[in-house]
Amino acid sequence: MSSFAWIIPYVKYRLHEDERWTVVFAFDGSDLVGVLPLLICPHRVLGIDSVRLRTMYGPHTYSVDLLADSSRESAVITAILTALDKVNQRWHHLVMLRLSSTSPLFKFIGEGPRSVRQYHEECDSGSFLATVGDFDAFYKTLSRNTRRAHTKAHHKLNRLNDVKFVFLSAGDSIEARMQDFLKVDAASWRGKAGFAIDSDPSVLSFYREAIQRLAQLGWLEWHFMEVDSRVVAAQLAVKMGRRLIIKRISYDESCASYAPGNILFEQTVRRAFAADDIDEIDCLTDMPWHDKWLCEKHSYRHLWIYAPRFFPFVTGYLPAKAKTLLRRIPGLVSAYHYAGKLARRLRDRIASQ
Numbered sequence: 001m002s003s004f005a006w007i008i009p010y011v012k013y014r015l016h017e018d019e020r021w022t023v024v025f026a027f028d029g030s031d032l033v034g035v036l037p038l039l040i041c042p043h044r045v046l047g048i049d050s051v052r053l054r055t056m057y058g059p060h061t062y063s064v065d066l067l068a069d070s071s072r073e074s075a076v077i078t079a080i081l082t083a084l085d086k087v088n089q090r091w092h093h094l095v096m097l098r099l100s101s102t103s104p105l106f107k108f109i110g111e112g113p114r115s116v117r118q119y120h121e122e123c124d125s126g127s128f129l130a131t132v133g134d135f136d137a138f139y140k141t142l143s144r145n146t147r148r149a150h151t152k153a154h155h156k157l158n159r160l161n162d163v164k165f166v167f168l169s170a171g172d173s174i175e176a177r178m179q180d181f182l183k184v185d186a187a188s189w190r191g192k193a194g195f196a197i198d199s200d201p202s203v204l205s206f207y208r209e210a211i212q213r214l215a216q217l218g219w220l221e222w223h224f225m226e227v228d229s230r231v232v233a234a235q236l237a238v239k240m241g242r243r244l245i246i247k248r249i250s251y252d253e254s255c256a257s258y259a260p261g262n263i264l265f266e267q268t269v270r271r272a273f274a275a276d277d278i279d280e281i282d283c284l285t286d287m288p289w290h291d292k293w294l295c296e297k298h299s300y301r302h303l304w305i306y307a308p309r310f311f312p313f314v315t316g317y318l319p320a321k322a323k324t325l326l327r328r329i330p331g332l333v334s335a336y337h338y339a340g341k342l343a344r345r346l347r348d349r350i351a352s353q
Contacts, residue, residue: 005213013206033069034076050092057097073104094305101299117306119320127283127295135273156258166224184234187252225264233260242279
């Protein structure tokens, strides 16, 4: 999601009206060694207008990080942070939401200059499954209930005609396969809740262009489960290096009795174990059903970096550090949230009078 293929559709279709975008590039001579795509957003603190810089984030874009040549990460990060004044001299802080805990930024913060004023906190985790070894041996480690549920679903599928699994990559009939995916997505719980991709024209345009760009790079994969030539489950996936990333899983709710989403994922895992070029399946998010597959967890953090000036130091960095210290006092966080609820109730009561 830090790639050109994802960022360009984002800034074309997902920006808010008051946001502008820019990209900071770091060069060593003629060599491009670092990239940071950013949004420039208005920000008001104590009645004073300033600017907040942030990376792309939202329901369809989970994490965007600074990209740097791994052999000179510290120098690249220093150069890019120094260049933020050229983006906008009034920037108050840079916020990067849901960064991987392995991001080079956290190593830089731990080892870099103390002049970098920052605050970070854990937000959530993502699930991943190592797919090295023998699938049958791995499958036996799953719980009895999980294996029993899969066996029951397979028995139901055996009574149906022409059940097959289709795995396609890159340029295999992109538009036709996208239509198959959209139909399943609309027939899933997302369609009923109004969250299907084709329920919002801007979201549909975003995905259509992102998928085209991913296919051109050779990263795109489609995974389908078909019954009687009808697609009942689908996965939108991205293959990068030796990692298979599952971006979105959907299945037809009318076929829920034979768990098509679970069975398609099972076939995906089986295929990944058999492949000699996939070491890991990354699910990006953390869902309860991931635990049934014994997925490991990878933590994510929100990061705030404050401009090296007095005003951001006083109005941004110090309050953030104070929040960290106050959280260590037992019961204080609960009292703070309770006081906030009381304040909101009082405000609403006054407004209604």
